[in-house]
Structures are given as C-alpha cells and as structure tokens.
Amino acid sequence: MKPDADNIRKGAYAAVAVLWILAPLYLDKYWTDVLNNVAIYAALGLSLNIILGYGGMFHMGHAAFFAIGAYTTAIVNTAWGVPVLWLMPFAGIAAGVFAVAVARPIIHLRGDYLLIVTIGMVEIVRIALVNNVFGITGGANGIFGISSPSIFGRQINGVVAPGHYFYLLTVFLGATIILFSLLEHSRFGRALKFTCSDEVAATGSGINAAGYKLAAFVIGAVWAGMTGTLYAAKIGFISPESFSFWESVIMFMIVILGGSGSIPGVLLGAILIIGLPELFQGLQQYRLLIFGIVLVVMMIFRPQGILPPAPRKYPVDKLEKQEVSL
Amino acid sequence: MEVFFTQLTNGLAVGGIYALIALGYTMVYGVLKLINFAHGDLFTIGAYLGLSLLTSLALTDHVGAAAGIVILAVMVMGLVGVIGILLDRAAYKPLRTSPRLSAVVSALGASIVFSNTVMLVYGPNPRVYPQGILPTQVFEVFGLSVPVMRFVILAASVILMIGLYVFIQRTKIGTAIRAAAIDQDAARLMGINVDRVIMLVFFIGPALGGAAGVMVGLYYGQIKFTMGWIYGLKAFTAAILGGIGNIPGAMVGGLLLGVIESLGAAYISMAWKDAIAFFVLILILIARPTGLLGERVAEKV
Numbered sequence: 001m002k003p004d005a006d007n008i009r010k011g012a013y014a015a016v017a018v019l020w021i022l023a024p025l026y027l028d029k030y031w032t033d034v035l036n037n038v039a040i041y042a043a044l045g046l047s048l049n050i051i052l053g054y055g056g057m058f059h060m061g062h063a064a065f066f067a068i069g070a071y072t073t074a075i076v077n078t079a080w081g082v083p084v085l086w087l088m089p090f091a092g093i094a095a096g097v098f099a100v101a102v103a104r105p106i107i108h109l110r111g112d113y114l115l116i117v118t119i120g121m122v123e124i125v126r127i128a129l130v131n132n133v134f135g136i137t138g139g140a141n142g143i144f145g146i147s148s149p150s151i152f153g154r155q156i157n158g159v160v161a162p163g164h165y166f167y168l169l170t171v172f173l174g175a176t177i178i179l180f181s182l183l184e185h186s187r188f189g190r191a192l193k194f195t196c197s198d199e200v201a202a203t204g205s206g207i208n209a210a211g212y213k214l215a216a217f218v219i220g221a222v223w224a225g226m227t228g229t230l231y232a233a234k235i236g237f238i239s240p241e242s243f244s245f246w247e248s249v250i251m252f253m254i255v256i257l258g259g260s261g262s263i264p265g266v267l268l269g270a271i272l273i274i275g276l277p278e279l280f281q282g283l284q285q286y287r288l289l290i291f292g293i294v295l296v297v298m299m300i301f302r303p304q305g306i307l308p309p310a311p312r313k314y315p316v317d318k319l320e321k322q323e324v325s326l
Numbered sequence: 327m328e329v330f331f332t333q334l335t336n337g338l339a340v341g342g343i344y345a346l347i348a349l350g351y352t353m354v355y356g357v358l359k360l361i362n363f364a365h366g367d368l369f370t371i372g373a374y375l376g377l378s379l380l381t382s383l384a385l386t387d388h389v390g391a392a393a394g395i396v397i398l399a400v401m402v403m404g405l406v407g408v409i410g411i412l413l414d415r416a417a418y419k420p421l422r423t424s425p426r427l428s429a430v431v432s433a434l435g436a437s438i439v440f441s442n443t444v445m446l447v448y449g450p451n452p453r454v455y456p457q458g459i460l461p462t463q464v465f466e467v468f469g470l471s472v473p474v475m476r477f478v479i480l481a482a483s484v485i486l487m488i489g490l491y492v493f494i495q496r497t498k499i500g501t502a503i504r505a506a507a508i509d510q511d512a513a514r515l516m517g518i519n520v521d522r523v524i525m526l527v528f529f530i531g532p533a534l535g536g537a538a539g540v541m542v543g544l545y546y547g548q549i550k551f552t553m554g555w556i557y558g559l560k561a562f563t564a565a566i567l568g569g570i571g572n573i574p575g576a577m578v579g580g581l582l583l584g585v586i587e588s589l590g591a592a593y594i595s596m597a598w599k600d601a602i603a604f605f606v607l608i609l610i611l612i613a614r615p616t617g618l619l620g621e622r623v624a625e626k627v
Contacts, residue, residue: 058427058430105612106608106611106612109611109615111426111427111430112361112426112430113611113615115361115430116361116559116562116566116607116611117607117608117611119559120559120563120604120605120607120608121604121608123559123600123601123604124601124604124605127597127598127600127601128601130597131595131597131598245555249434249438252434256431285445285446286442286446288438288441288442289438289439289442289443289446291435291438292435292436292437292438292439292440292442293435293439294435295431295432295434295435295438296416296417296432296435296436296439298431299421299424299428299429299431299432299435300420300421300432303424303425303427303428303431
C-alpha cells in the first residue's frame with residue numbers, strides 16, 4: 001500500500017502514543033512530573049475544546065470550572081475523608097451545576113461579550129476563594145492535606161511516585177480522547193459544529209441551538225471539574241493562585257494555538273505550551289513574552305492553529321456501496 | 327455621612343480615571359467593532375513612562391509642579407499614542423478582514439507582550455512614584471474634609487473629556503471619526519480617509535489611557551506591571567455600562583462605576599471590591615446590553 005498522507009499521520013500518532021506510554025521508563029522524576037502537568041492541561045484543553053472549538057463560544061473562564069472541581073474534592077476529602085477517586089464524579093457534577101447556573105443567562109451573548117463575561121466569572125470565583133467564601137475554601141492559603149488516590153488499596157502518590165500518577169493520568173486522558181472523538185463524530189458533535197458555523201441555518205434545520213450550546217458548556221465544565229480532582233490529588237494542596245485568569249488564558253492558548261476543534265491539535269498545544277518551556281528554563285522570564293508574540297503572529301499567518309481539524313471525508317467508494325445496498 | 331462623602335469623592339476621582347481609559351475602548355470599538363484587549367496595558371505603559379520621565383527629567387523641579395505635570399502628561403500622551411498606532415499596524419491591521427476571534431486573540435497576545443515587556447524593563451516589583459508633587463492639603467467643606475488631590479484628578483480627567491467631546495463634535499476631523507464609526511464604506515465614498523481615521527483613533531485612545539496611567543501613579547503613588555488588565559477590565563465595564571461605542575456614555579459609565587465600586591467597598595465589603603465591578607458587568611450585559619446611554623442600536627449582542 002502506498003504511504004499516503006493519512007497513513008503517515010496515523011503512524012505518527014501511534015509513535016507519539018507509544019513514546020508517551022513508555023515515557024516514565026526513560027525520563028526522570030522531574031520530567032515525568034512535567035508530563036503529568038501536560039496530561040492535566042491536555043484534558044483541560046480538550047474539555048475547553050468542546051466549548052470553544054466545536055461550539056465556537058469564546059470562553060475564557062475555564063479555570064473557574066477546574067477550580068470548583070478541585071475545591072469540591074479538597075473540601076469533601078479533608079472534611080470527611082472520602083477517597084478522592086470516588087469524588088471525581090461529584091467534582092464534575094458540582095462544576096456542571098455551576099456551569100448551568102452561570103451559562104444559562106449569558107449563553108446568547110455574542111463572541112467578544114461572552115469572552116468578557118467569562119473573564120468576569122473566573123475573577124469572581126477567584127475572589128470568592130481568596131475571601132474564604134462560606135468559610136470552607138481556606139482563603140488565600142488554600143487547602144492542605146488532600147489524600148492521594150488509591151486503587152485496590154494501593155496509594156498513588158503524585159509527589160513521591162510521579163511515574164505511577166502518570167499512568168493514572170494517562171488512563172484518564174486516553175478515556176477523554178476516546179470519548180471526545182466519539183462525541184465529535186456523533187449527532188451531537190455535528191449539530192454543535194453546525195450551530196457554530198451558522199446558527200441561523202442550524203436553527204432552521206431544527207437544531208435547538210441554545211440547548212446544544214448550553215450542553216457543550218456543561219460537558220466542558222463537568223470534564224474540567226473531574227480534571228480538577230486529579231489536579232488536587234496530585235500534590236495534595238490547592239490554592240486560589242492555581243486558578244487565576246492566567247490559567248484560563250493558558251487553556252485558551254492551548255486550544256487556539258494547537259488547532260481549535262481538533263483533538264490532535266489540542267494535545268500538541270498542551271505539549272508545546274506546558275512542556276516546551278521546561279526545555280528553555282533559562283528563558284523562563286521571557287516565556288509569556290514569547291507566547292504573546294506567537295499568538296499575534298499565528299493569528300496573522302495561521303489563524304486555524306498548528307494542526308487544524310481535518311476536513312470530513314466522504315469516501316466515494318463507500319458511498320457507492322451504500323447506494324447499491326439501497 | 328463622613329464615610330459616604332469620602333467614598334463619593336474618592337469614587338469620582340477613580341471614576342474619572344476609569345472614564346479616560348474607557349474612552350479608548352469605546353472609540354476603537356466604535357470604528358472597528360474590536361475590543362482592544364491591549365488597551366489596559368497601554369495604560370500601564372503610560373504610568374511607567376510617566377515615572378521614567380518624571381524621575382529622569384525632574385521637570386517639576388525646573389518649571390514648578392503644575393507646569394511640570396502638564397508637560398509630563400503631554401509627553402506621555404504623545405509617546406503612548408505612537409505606541410497605540412504601532413500596535414494597530416503590527417497586530418490589528420493585518421486582521422481587518424479576518425474573523426472576529428482572530429483579532430481578539432491577537433489583541434490578547436499584544437496585551438501579554440506589553441505587560442511582559444514592562445516587567446522585563448522595570449522589574450516585577452511595584453514601583454513608587456515620587457511623592458509630594460500633587461498638593462496634599464485637605465480642604466474643608468461643611469465640616470467634611472476632602473483631599474485637594476481628588477479634585478485635581480477629577481478636574482484633569484473632566485478637562486480631557488470635555489476636550490475630546492468638543493473635538494469629536496465640533497471639528498471636521500471629529501465628524502470624520504463619527505462618520506467612520508457609523509458606516510465605514512459610506513464614509514469612504516464621501517472621501518473620508520478611513521485608514522487615517524483609524525490611525526487617529528489609535529492615537530487618541532491610547533493617549534488618554536496613558537494620561538490615566540500618569541494620574542494613577544500620582545494618585546496612588548504605586549504602580550505595578552499587572553495593573554493594566556484589572557483597570558482595563560473595569561474601564562471596559564464602564565464603557566459597556568455607558569453603552570459601548572458611545573463617547574459620552576464612556577464618561578458617564580466611568581464616573582458611575584467609580585462611585586458604585588467605592589461605595590460598595592465601604593458599605594458592602596472591602597475584600598469584594600474588585601468583584602463588584604464584575605457583577606455590574608454581568609448584570610448590565612444580561613439586563614441591558616446596549617448600556618445606559620446606548621441609543622445606538624448595536625448589532626445583536
């Protein structure tokens with residue numbers, strides 16, 4: 001068989017997947033922990049991609065949902081000792097409920113207005129956390145002593161054994177990729193993308209545009225909340241610092257630079273934005289400056305991102321077979 | 327009463343500063359329908375340039391405090407205005423025909439570049455403005471004491487706003503700006519050089535923002551490289567509050583937001599001060615997206 005572009009791409013993805021899975025074998029603890037962060041941000045980027053990439057909603061407050069998931073986990077775990085992995089669905093639900101409450105009134109806002117409102121939302125959440133709202137968030141100091149996840153009685157400590165935590169995160173990330181690519185090609189994903197590219201036409205075709213947008217928001221929020229659980233349990237400590245507006249900007253950049261609406265693109269974005277700067281430690285203070293320049297240059301020369309979504313294929317040979325079978 | 331009056335005058339002084347920044351957002355939005363996210367950082371640059379010029383030239387020692395501040399403000403406004411034009415050339419002009427998101431992301435990138443450049447040049451720690459340049463006397467009205475500084479700040483911003491209003495309403499160039507804001511293509515057909523208008527808007531808006539930066543430096547005495555985005559966000563709230571694209575709206579919105587915030591900080595909670603502006607923003611966008619003075623029926627929001 002001739003190695004066409006499609007096969008080369010599949011081969012490259014497989015090679016990256018193998019390299020990723022074997023990473024703790026050839027990397028030291030520090031670099032494994034870097035990959036753990038990449039995995040967390042990749043999951044966050046993929047969840048934001050549902051809202052921003054497929055839904056086309058300029059949402060720059062994703063850190064708020066991430067924060068709610070992480071804080072739900074931390075509060076319940078430290079107060080009642082519930083195992084953290086049990087708390088993952090609850091963290092997701094808490095973030096989802098918050099998303100419904102917040103998104104319902106603002107979902108109809110047009111592009112840049114939505115952006116501003118979501119920035120306001122994430123700031124309000126951060127201020128609430130710093131102000132120790134309801135007396136349960138620990139204020140500016142955050143919450144200490146969140147226990148590590150345990151599977152079959154075995155502790156997986158993200159600080160002592162980042163290699164073990166790596167596989168926990170990899171399983172979560174793998175599940176995320178599979179679920180979200182199924183979602184992308186489902187009826188839901190198609191309707192959402194249609195709504196994004198032309199809301200009037202989509203409504204005219206009988207798609208409940210507002211409903212789909214809200215659903216996308218909630219799915220993204222639930223997933224970010226669940227990722228929050230794994231983040232909180234990783235180092236056992238969270239504080240409002242980790243959920244600032246800049247975290248939201250980083251998630252936004254992961255999606256936009258990697259390729260909005262493209263799962264491989266978002267994964268690449270997470271590697272480039274979270275992983276790559278670690279290679280240039282000496283340039284640490286120039287990191288954001290370089291990001292800023294890259295954002296401007298990308299928008300001018302390649303606004304669709306590095307790996308934009310591949311156009312959907314309708315193979316002629318399969319189509320003909322279908323017609324025969326009709 | 328004492329508290330109320332103190333907070334009211336403080337709110338008006340801060341509100342004047344918000345209004346000056348808001349004018350930059352609203353003018354750019356009026357002509358290009360673009361939220362210039364980097365505007366808050368132009369304000370920061372103004373504050374830092376003001377500090378550099380103030381300490382290196384020692385203007386206030388040579389020509390006296392009042393004249394020195396005026397010369398300083400003019401210099402900063404000119405410099406920040408030029409940076410504004412360069413920003414438009416580099417980050418926005420190539421994207422005039424692109425989808426909205428591209429320009430917004432580019433603006434965000436420019437904002438990151440500006441704030442980090444300021445950090446690399448001036449360092450990450452807050453910097454202190456020389457003290458004692460503005461009058462520090464306190465003056466008494468009906469037994470209530472008010473620092474004169476607040477009046478100076480408010481008066482300066484009101485003078486700049488009136489100047490801008492007269493310029494926009496009474497001059498030929500101002501008419502061209504208004505025409506370009508209503509319909510760019512029609513304005514072009516009438517012989518207006520729209521590119522020139524956009525350049526001018528990107529000079530005036532940042533110039534006013536730069537002046538606001540100097541005022542914040544003189545008023546609070548301390549500036550930080552990250553302050554641009556929070557002031558920017560509040561000023562944007564002010565612009566929305568008054569009705570974005572509407573110049574008098576930005577002025578009213580700024581003053582109103584300053585007063586709401588300062589009274590809210592006093593009577594509701596100091597710790598939630600920054601959140602108040604965001605609540606106002608969310609409420610106004612949900613309830614009345616065209617703003618208080620938004621007679622211009624904007625496109626569907």
